[in-house]
Amino acid sequence: MLLPLVGITAGDPAGIGPEIAARAAADPRVLEVCRPSVYGPGPEEAARAFRSGLCSADAGRAAYEAIVRAVEDARAGRIQALATGPINKEAFALAGLPWKGHTELLAHLTGATRVAMMFHSEPLRVVLATVHVPLSDVPRVCTRERIEEVVALAAEGLPRFGYALPRLAVAGLNPHAGEHGVIGHEDDEAVAPAVAACRLRGIDVVGPIPADTVFVRALRNEFDAVVACYHDQGLIPVKVLAFGRAVNVTLGLPIVRTSVDHGTAFDIAGQGVADPSSLIEAVRLAARLAGSRRHEGQGRSE
Numbered sequence: 001m002l003l004p005l006v007g008i009t010a011g012d013p014a015g016i017g018p019e020i021a022a023r024a025a026a027d028p029r030v031l032e033v034c035r036p037s038v039y040g041p042g043p044e045e046a047a048r049a050f051r052s053g054l055c056s057a058d059a060g061r062a063a064y065e066a067i068v069r070a071v072e073d074a075r076a077g078r079i080q081a082l083a084t085g086p087i088n089k090e091a092f093a094l095a096g097l098p099w100k101g102h103t104e105l106l107a108h109l110t111g112a113t114r115v116a117m118m119f120h121s122e123p124l125r126v127v128l129a130t131v132h133v134p135l136s137d138v139p140r141v142c143t144r145e146r147i148e149e150v151v152a153l154a155a156e157g158l159p160r161f162g163y164a165l166p167r168l169a170v171a172g173l174n175p176h177a178g179e180h181g182v183i184g185h186e187d188d189e190a191v192a193p194a195v196a197a198c199r200l201r202g203i204d205v206v207g208p209i210p211a212d213t214v215f216v217r218a219l220r221n222e223f224d225a226v227v228a229c230y231h232d233q234g235l236i237p238v239k240v241l242a243f244g245r246a247v248n249v250t251l252g253l254p255i256v257r258t259s260v261d262h263g264t265a266f267d268i269a270g271q272g273v274a275d276p277s278s279l280i281e282a283v284r285l286a287a288r289l290a291g292s293r294r295h296e297g298q299g300r301s302e
Contacts, residue, residue, distance in 0.1 A: 003034050004080035004290040006283055007070040010040030011085025014059040015264025016274035018046040021085050023276040024283055034287035037079060040066035052270030060091030067102070071109045074255040081256035081286035085279060086264045089132070100132040103250055106257055115252035116153045118225070119235060119261060120161065120285065121242035124218055125225040126234040127154045127251065138230045139186050142173060147194035147227065154225055155203045157251040160289060169214050169223040170195055170207030171233060177208040191229070244275060247282045249289075256289045258282040 008025055011017025018041055025036040040062065041049060050059050067087075073079045089100050099105035107115045118127045129150045130141045151168060158166035170191055174184035181188055191208040198205050209217070211228070215237040218226050228234025238246050239261065248259040260278040268274055 004287050005078070006034040006036050006081045006083055006286050006290065007073060007079040008036050008038045008279070008283060009063075009066045009070050009082070009084045010038060010042075010046070011066075012059050012063045012088045012091055012264045013041050013046040014050045014052055014054050014056060014091070015086060015088065015266055015269045017063075017085035017087075017264065018043045019269075019272065019274050020260075020276035020279045024083075024279040027276065027280050030280055030283050030287075033284055034081075034290070036283060039070045040085070047270055053266040055088055055091050055094065055266065057091065057094035057096070060088065060093075060095035060097060063087045064092065064095065064097055064105070067105065068109065071106065071255065074257075075110065081258070081290035083279065083282040083286045084257065084259040086260055086262060088264045088266075102248075102257075102259060103131055106250055106253055106255075110254050112253050114149055114153060115250055116150045118154065118157065118249045118251050119238045119246050120249050121238055121246040123241045124215065124238055125158070125161070126215075126238050127225055127227045128231060128234050129227055130230050132231065135230065135232075139173065139184075142186065142190060142229045144190045144194045144197075147191055147229075148197055150227055151194065151198045151203060151205050152201070153251040154227060155198075155205070157249075158225060163224045165204060166224045167222070168203065168205040168225055168227060169209050169218065170205060170227045171211040171214045171229055172208035173229040175210070175212075177210045244277045245281055246278065247285045249285070256286055258286040258289070 008021045010021040021038050022042050025038050070082050074082050103117050116127050117131050129147050133141050173186045178184045178187035187208045195207045246261040250257045
């Protein structure tokens with residue numbers, strides 16, 4: 001059986017994306033598990049066409065167009081998975097693009113209505129209930145319905161990572177998970193009812209658990225993944241534990257998509273010093289997930 005074709009988008013061409021995409025595509029660890037195909041300019045072409053480290057509308061538009069081409073190929077079956085390099089949200093905004101990140105854009109391009117961002121690493125897996133929203137908006141966006149949706153996506157997605165019956169925990173939104181309304185009412189009014197509803201559906205999930213202890217408990221193997229209420233609540237522990245080795249996975253898409261755990265690093269762009277480790281891990285995981293999806297498809301057809 002041929003190795004899966006994995007598309008690698010170079011991300012913002014003014015950042016480190018073109019460099020790490022080229023290095024990842026040539027890495028022996030990548031070549032042993034897939035056939036990589038890069039979307040977007042290589043390092044030399046990017047250096048000629050864009051000023052390294054400069055946020056611009058042109059760079060944002062170029063990154064967007066590479067993603068669109070890659071998604072079209074993934075949906076048509078011309079590639080079996082997609083690993084994305086880092087984009088810059090400000091460059092997207094300068095280009096007049098309404099999406100704040102890959103997750104929202106990929107949902108739009110694929111027509112997916114239920115998506116969630118998961119960061120996968122060896123020591124810890126975290127799924128985010130809200131992503132690119134201001135902290136002041138989190139209580140409004142982190143509803144009972146959204147938490148139920150994300151817990152369900154995590155329960156559906158984790159078996160592909162080797163967790164047949166995943167054990168999930170939901171982090172409390174407020175300090176001490178609200179202390180029964182003493183420090184905020186959201187945990188009692190949104191998080192706890194969502195967890196109860198998911199348990200009635202047969203999902204092994206508990207919460208809300210105070211965020212200052214739930215990740216420690218996950219590291220002690222009490223849980224296979226934690227659902228975090230907002231972006232930094234979930235990503236700080238992942239990046240402290242596994243920065244450069246964690247992989248961003250979008251749950252709920254009709255295609256396989258992974259990504260790096262870092263940004264465009266404009267401060268070191270064009271210097272040839274960027275570390276491709278996270279993208280290498282993302283490509284390797286994309287190849288693994290593409291293989292599991294292929295086997296699932298064969299099973300359904302038999």
